[in-house]
Amino acid sequence: GESVGLHLPTLSVQEGDNSIINCAYSNSASDYFIWYKQESGKGPQFIIDIRSNMDKRQGQRVTVLLNKTVKHLSLQIAATQPGDSAVYFCAATGKLIFGQGTTLQVKP
Amino acid sequence: NAGVMQNPRHLVRRRGQEARLRCSPMKGHSHVYWYRQLPEEGLKFMVYLQKENIIDESGMPKERFSAEFPKEGPSILRIQQVVRGDSAAYFCASSPRLAGGTSTDTQYFGPGTRLTVL
Numbered sequence: 001g002e003s004v005g006l007h008l009p010t011l012s013v014q015e016g017d018n019s020i021i022n023c024a025y026s027n028s029a030s031d032y033f034i035w036y037k038q039e040s041g042k043g044p045q046f047i048i049d050i051r052s053n054m055d056k057r058q059g060q061r062v063t064v065l066l067n068k069t070v071k072h073l074s075l076q077i078a079a080t081q082p083g084d085s086a087v088y089f090c091a092a093t094g095k096l097i098f099g100q101g102t103t104l105q106v107k108p
Numbered sequence: 109n110a111g112v113m114q115n116p117r118h119l120v121r122r123r124g125q126e127a128r129l130r131c132s133p134m135k136g137h138s139h140v141y142w143y144r145q146l147p148e149e150g151l152k153f154m155v156y157l158q159k160e161n162i163i164d165e166s167g168m169p170k171e172r173f174s175a176e177f178p179k180e181g182p183s184i185l186r187i188q189q190v191v192r193g194d195s196a197a198y199f200c201a202s203s204p205r206l207a208g209g210t211s212t213d214t215q216y217f218g219p220g221t222r223l224t225v226l
Contacts, residue, residue, distance in 0.1 A: 004150075034214060043112075043199050043217035044151065089150055098143075098150035 004092050012105040019077040021102045023090035028071060030092040035064060035075045038101070039086045047075070047088075082106045112137075112202050112218035113182075120224045127187040127194070129221045133202030139163075140183040141215055142175060145197045157183060190225045197222050 004025045013019045025033070031052040036044035050057045050064045050073070057064050063076040077084055087101040113132040121127050133140050139158050143151040156164040157177040168175065172190075177183040187194055201215035 036217075043114075043219045044201075046214055046216065049214055091151075098152070100150045 004090060004098060008102055009100065010103045010105065012107060013080050015080060015082060015106050015108050017080055019075075019080045019084070019104055021075045021077075021088050021090075021104065023073050023075075025071050025073070025090075025092045027092065028068075032093040033064070033066060033073055034091045035062075036089045036091060037084075037086045038089060044089060077104075080104070080106050082108060112200060112216055114198075114200050114218035114221050116221060117219060118222050118224070120226060121190045122226050123191055124189050127190050127223055127225075129185040129187075129198050129200075129223070130182040131185070131200030131202075131218060132182040133200075134204075134216055137202035137204045137216075139203045140177050141201045141203070142183075142185050143199045143201065145199060145220075147196075151199060154185075187223075190223075192225045195223055195225045 004023060011019060011021060032049065034049045035047040037047050038044045048057060048059045048062050048064050050066050052066065052068060055066050061078045064073060066073045073090060075088060085104055085106045087103050089098050089101045091098045112134055115130050119127055131140060141156050142154040144154055145151045153167040155162065155168050155175045157175060159177055160179050162175065172188045174186045175183065183200065185198060197220045199217050199220045201217045203215045
């Protein structure tokens with residue numbers, strides 16, 4: 001069946017450094033991808049999305065890169081802040097197959 | 109309030125009781141999705157509904173679980189005769205149009221209902 005997986009369950013970074021969270025997917029037909037952030041006790045919050053006709057999309061302090069050849073996407077967070085500490089999920093269409101999540105820990 | 113609303117936020121039930129979880133989608137959204145999240149895990153799709161229609165229930169357990177999205181009122185996820193293994197966070201999401209094929213509009217999530225079965 002379809003799967004989406006993140007490479008590292010936990011990522012620890014120093015405040016101010018850049019963070020890179022990776023994700024792989026299995027369904028080559030997936031054409032829409034979303035990154036969500038989930039803080040403790042809350043629902044997933046949309047961060048950024050990308051369609052398969054693009055390989056890069058930038059938001060405020062975040063960039064998503066998509067490599068369809070190897071079915072891999074990544075989320076880059078610039079100048080990571082303590083408020084970025086959360087679990088990050090990537091999800092792929094059709095009915096949003098979620099990965100396991102990567103917990104980002106930001107050290108002050 | 110423009111967000112997805114879920115209630116209750118916390119629900120405690122004893123084994124064998126029924127649990128009813130409610131979800132009001134964002135204004136203008138007519139499509140609702142339910143997901144279950146176990147501790148330390150990602151979200152697992154359960155069911156996708158449009159008003160008065162179940163579009164995809166491939167993630168729903170075959171027994172004890174049901175969902176509806178009536179013409180008026182919130183979407184309801186109903187779990188009958190709950191067991192301890194039903195303890196989880198249940199999230200509802202909504203989107204503004206039908207998700208067709210392999211594309212979908214972004215889903216916006218509610219805060220979740222945390223079900224604890226004693």
